[in-house]
Amino acid sequence: MLGKLIKYDLKYMNRFLILIHVFFLAVSLCIRVFLTGPLLQSGTDLSDEQFLLPLTLTFSFYILLVTGVYFATYLVIIIRFYKNLFSDQGYLTQTLPVTTGQHLFTKTLSGCIWGCINMLLIYLSVYMIVGTPYVMDSLRANKVEILTAMGFSTSAANISLWAVILFLIIISFLSVISNLVMYYASIAIGQLVPGHRILGAIAVYFVMNTVLSIVMVILFALTGLLSAQFLPAGEINLADYMMDTFLFSGITTGIITIILYIVTYWIMKKKVNLE
Numbered sequence: 001m002l003g004k005l006i007k008y009d010l011k012y013m014n015r016f017l018i019l020i021h022v023f024f025l026a027v028s029l030c031i032r033v034f035l036t037g038p039l040l041q042s043g044t045d046l047s048d049e050q051f052l053l054p055l056t057l058t059f060s061f062y063i064l065l066v067t068g069v070y071f072a073t074y075l076v077i078i079i080r081f082y083k084n085l086f087s088d089q090g091y092l093t094q095t096l097p098v099t100t101g102q103h104l105f106t107k108t109l110s111g112c113i114w115g116c117i118n119m120l121l122i123y124l125s126v127y128m129i130v131g132t133p134y135v136m137d138s139l140r141a142n143k144v145e146i147l148t149a150m151g152f153s154t155s156a157a158n159i160s161l162w163a164v165i166l167f168l169i170i171i172s173f174l175s176v177i178s179n180l181v182m183y184y185a186s187i188a189i190g191q192l193v194p195g196h197r198i199l200g201a202i203a204v205y206f207v208m209n210t211v212l213s214i215v216m217v218i219l220f221a222l223t224g225l226l227s228a229q230f231l232p233a234g235e236i237n238l239a240d241y242m243m244d245t246f247l248f249s250g251i252t253t254g255i256i257t258i259i260l261y262i263v264t265y266w267i268m269k270k271k272v273n274l275e
Contacts (some may be wrong), residue, residue, distance in 0.1 A: 002106055005098065008109035009080060016076045017114055021121050024069045028125040031058060036129050062129070065121055073118040078183050082201075085268065086191045100269045104261075115176035121266040123168070144216060174250060178257045182208065185260040188267040212256060219252060220245075 035058055081088050085103065093103070186208060190201025 002102055004099070005096075005102070005106040006110050009084075010113065012080050013076050013114050017073055017118075020069060020072055021118070024065065025121065025125060027065060028062075028128045031062065032128050055118070057188060062237070066125070070118065070122070073114060074179070077114060077180065081107050081111070081184055082187050082191075082198075086187065086197065102263060103104065104184070104265050104268060107184065108177075108261075111180045111184075112173075112176055115180055116173055119172040119176060120169075123172075171246065171250075175252070178253050181257045181260050181264070185264045190262045192267070192271060216249065216252065220248070223248060227229065 035054065039055065084093055085107070098106075183205065186205035187201045189204045190199075191197040193200030
């Protein structure tokens with residue numbers, strides 16, 4: 001039954017998200033073929049106004065496109081979660097021989113699948129646009145100098161490119177899970193507001209996001225991650241500082257995500273309001 005639930009969730013989301021991401025990748029390919037490919041070559045002066053203007057306009061449009069695709073992906077996932085569990089469809093869903101925990105798990109898993117696909121395709125799109133042979137060769141040849149100039153120590157600047165990519169993928173995967181659970185928790189809490197469930201969910205999300213941001217800043221301050229003690233004099237060891245920051249924020253976010261998941265489960269189990 002769990003397999004069927006995941007299948008139907010993905011089938012619903014695929015109708016919209018495949019088209020959205022195909023369009024997204026097609027636009028990225030066009031930008032690469034007609035703009036960045038010809039321009040990002042050896043000898044091209046990008047400071048020239050005839051190149052600077054189209055590049056600025058194109059990348060402004062691209063940033064808006066990435067933002068739209070990102071939010072559209074989560075909007076489709078959220079709508080599926082809400083309609084299937086808290087709207088009129090919820091009456092039918094409740095008749096299935098599936099536990100509350102299984103419902104929440106399948107929604108989380110199917111949402112994470114598309115959330116991760118979305119992030120990977122965004123990374124692919126960025127590579128398609130700027131990953132020209134000239135740019136990649138320049139980055140490889142000057143990697144140590146670039147990272148050292150950014151504040152990384154010499155030893156950290158020698159890190160493998162694939163290690164950086166793997167690190168970004170792990171961070172993105174954890175971000176997908178935490179964002180998704182927060183959206184689900186907001187919907188579950190918001191549906192308790194009689195007559196204004198959608199507005200309630202939106203309000204809960206912004207309040208929750210604000211409170212958690214303030215809590216994170218306080219925790220960072222209490223642990224010293226906002227002070228200069230992590231930045232040794234003479235050389236900013238940015239790699240160590242980033243690792244400490246990501247490790248602490250990852251653990252904290254993980255704890256918060258587990259708490260929100262449990263809260264969502266409890267509300268779905270005890271407080272579902274389908275009226």
